[in-house]
Amino acid sequence: MAKDSKLILDPLTDNNPITIQVLGICSALAITAELEASIVMSISVLFVMGVGNVVISLMRNIIPSKIRIIAQLIVVATLVIIVDQVLKAYAYELSKTLGAFVGLIITNCIIMGRFEAFALGNGPWRSFLDGIGNALGYAIILIIVGFFRELLGSGTLLGIEILGDPVAKTGLYAYGYENNGFMLLSPMALIVVGIIIWVQRSRNKALIED
Amino acid sequence: MSLKNKLHNIKEKYKGKKMAPAFNALHTFLYLPNETTHGGTHVKAADDLKRTMNIVIIALVPCLIFGIFNAGYQHYLATGAIEASNGFLGGTFWTFDNLIHGAWKVLPLVIVSYGVGLAVEFLFAVIKGHEVEEGYLVTGMLVPLIVPVDIPLWMLAVAVIFGVVIGKEVFGGTGMNILNPALTIRAFLFFAYPTWMSGDKVWVSEAVERAGTADAISGETLLGAYAQNNTLPGVDVWDMFWGLIPGSIGETSKFLIIIGALFLIFTKIGSWRIMLSTVIGALVMGLIFNGVVDAGWISDSSKFYGLMSVPFWQHLIIGSVLFGAVYMATDPVTAAQTNKGKWIYGFLIGFISIMIRVFNPAYPEGVFLAILLMNVFAPTIDHYVIQGNVKKRMKRLKVKTA
Numbered sequence: 001m002a003k004d005s006k007l008i009l010d011p012l013t014d015n016n017p018i019t020i021q022v023l024g025i026c027s028a029l030a031i032t033a034e035l036e037a038s039i040v041m042s043i044s045v046l047f048v049m050g051v052g053n054v055v056i057s058l059m060r061n062i063i064p065s066k067i068r069i070i071a072q073l074i075v076v077a078t079l080v081i082i083v084d085q086v087l088k089a090y091a092y093e094l095s096k097t098l099g100a101f102v103g104l105i106i107t108n109c110i111i112m113g114r115f116e117a118f119a120l121g122n123g124p125w126r127s128f129l130d131g132i133g134n135a136l137g138y139a140i141i142l143i144i145v146g147f148f149r150e151l152l153g154s155g156t157l158l159g160i161e162i163l164g165d166p167v168a169k170t171g172l173y174a175y176g177y178e179n180n181g182f183m184l185l186s187p188m189a190l191i192v193v194g195i196i197i198w199v200q201r202s203r204n205k206a207l208i209e210d
Numbered sequence: 211m212s213l214k215n216k217l218h219n220i221k222e223k224y225k226g227k228k229m230a231p232a233f234n235a236l237h238t239f240l241y242l243p244n245e246t247t248h249g250g251t252h253v254k255a256a257d258d259l260k261r262t263m264n265i266v267i268i269a270l271v272p273c274l275i276f277g278i279f280n281a282g283y284q285h286y287l288a289t290g291a292i293e294a295s296n297g298f299l300g301g302t303f304w305t306f307d308n309l310i311h312g313a314w315k316v317l318p319l320v321i322v323s324y325g326v327g328l329a330v331e332f333l334f335a336v337i338k339g340h341e342v343e344e345g346y347l348v349t350g351m352l353v354p355l356i357v358p359v360d361i362p363l364w365m366l367a368v369a370v371i372f373g374v375v376i377g378k379e380v381f382g383g384t385g386m387n388i389l390n391p392a393l394t395i396r397a398f399l400f401f402a403y404p405t406w407m408s409g410d411k412v413w414v415s416e417a418v419e420r421a422g423t424a425d426a427i428s429g430e431t432l433l434g435a436y437a438q439n440n441t442l443p444g445v446d447v448w449d450m451f452w453g454l455i456p457g458s459i460g461e462t463s464k465f466l467i468i469i470g471a472l473f474l475i476f477t478k479i480g481s482w483r484i485m486l487s488t489v490i491g492a493l494v495m496g497l498i499f500n501g502v503v504d505a506g507w508i509s510d511s512s513k514f515y516g517l518m519s520v521p522f523w524q525h526l527i528i529g530s531v532l533f534g535a536v537y538m539a540t541d542p543v544t545a546a547q548t549n550k551g552k553w554i555y556g557f558l559i560g561f562i563s564i565m566i567r568v569f570n571p572a573y574p575e576g577v578f579l580a581i582l583l584m585n586v587f588a589p590t591i592d593h594y595v596i597q598g599n600v601k602k603r604m605k606r607l608k609v610k611t612a
Contacts, residue, residue, distance in 0.1 A: 176362055182402035
């Protein structure tokens with residue numbers, strides 16, 4: 001259905017949770033120094049949002065509206081703990097890099113925002129699509145930022161040395177190239193996100209607010 | 211037909227075309243434009259933005275020339291080819307060898323700074339269809355003066371692109387920027403390539419290439435040495451004042467900076483309030499640290515002892531506080547606008563500069579960080595100064611009417 005596909009496609013472009021709604025910025029700045037961390041974070045959020053939206057949507061008629069935030073928190077917390085335990089079991093090194101940020105998925109504004117704005121008022125299938133769409137919108141930005149930060153900051157991608165060996169001076173490093181240490185610091189992540197926002201809005205003038 | 215008329219004719223021909231802003235920029239750099247303001251009476255003054263910028267550049271030229279000679283002098287001094295110069299006019303300083311070596315190192319930096327920066331400016335002007343603004347003329351001159359002499363050219367080019375685009379163009383170009391673009395460029399270099407911007411190798415030309423070989427030379431600045439509780443041998447206070455010490459290219463000669471400052475104050479381009487209050491701020495912080503040392507609160511084994519025990523007035527001549535105060539803090543766009551605000555703004559720049567210098571031995575020069583920080587706070591300072599004034603007047607009004 002055309003309407004359903006909009007649920008997935010919109011958050012990828014013109015209603016992107018990071019670049020348009022400017023939500024979920026903290027984790028986008030904190031963990032994108034490496035592409036691998038960005039991808040794992042994206043998958044975690046994808047899982048939490050997809051399942052969380054369905055669960056909230058199924059329970060939407062029995063949650064009293066006065067305590068709905070607590071009910072939402074419990075759902076997210078449960079899912080995040082599952083993700084955290086799985087990461088610790090199968091990717092221990094990575095879960096150490098991500099550190100508190102897996103736990104902090106609970107406070108990711110995108111998730112609570114979609115629960116409130118969408119899952120509480122829509123059926124499970126549409127909520128599922130909405131969750132997946134927004135998580136993918138989040139993931140696409142994380143992966144773009146992670147790609148540039150790791151490539152320019154460490155000269156690697158997913159840990160593989162793309163530009164040569166900085167110590168042995170091979171590849172680009174033989175010509176005097178050096179890694180940009182600023183890329184590894186969080187301010188540069190903010191600037192990269194800013195540049196993405198800039199490019200997106202200058203391509204689509206309708207997105208520019210006053 | 212004179213060149214001036216020819217240029218005017220070409221301008222008419224290209225009016226409305228895409229390349230018009232690029233041509234107009236060159237045209238108005240040389241001559242006043244042939245168009246006049248329409249209707250009504252206007253304030254008549256010859257000091258438009260370009261003339262203002264040119265005066266700052268003139269004030270910077272002595273620093274640049276000195277920096278060129280100093281680059282060569284420090285190199286030959288460190289390699290042992292020449293004796294230490296005896297004072298400002300010493301025989302081994304103003305030599306042809308120093309000039310050649312320095313020019314070979316410094317002029318490429320100037321060319322890259324202007325070439326890349328102006329290319330970005332022209333590009334934005336052509337895309338956005340506005341006139342090229344003159345803001346980069348001063349920035350382009352400042353940038354080579356505040357970097358170490360051995361910085362690789364491609365790094366400078368990357369930093370200039372970053373500084374002009376992120377520091378200025380995204381905010382709307384000259385006059386709209388929050389941060390000083392030249393300092394944004396330096397901050398970018400500092401955080402992106404710290405090994406080329408700090409440490410004990412980069413400040414004397416070719417010290418990096420010689421490191422680890424039998425010909426190794428020290429490329430340390432005075433601040434770097436003080437931060438490690440050392441001093442540099444054979445450097446006295448007058449050397450610091452005349453500028454015969456290693457450092458960023460243009461900031462070493464306090465003597466020429468003071469002349470530049472007087473020139474800027476005399477032509478009413480630079481704000482004497484900011485310059486003076488920055489110096490006062492630095493002196494106050496220096497005095498506080500001296501007091502801490504005198505009171506015996508820290509021992510000489512403390513890692514802060516080296517810089518804290520420096521006599522307070524020497525803080526002005528060992529680093530780049532003066533250069534920052536005269537050429538950077540006074541940038542009319544990013545500084546505070548109100549007179550009272552200027553005093554607060556300048557004082558805090560000096561105060562924080564010395565604080566960063568002492569407390570963070572990893573970053574012995576805190577001036578650029580202090581100025582960037584206060585750039586961010588300048589609008590807030592102005593806001594409270596204006597609100598305070600409004601309140602005072604309201605009170606006076608009440609007293610009168612009551």
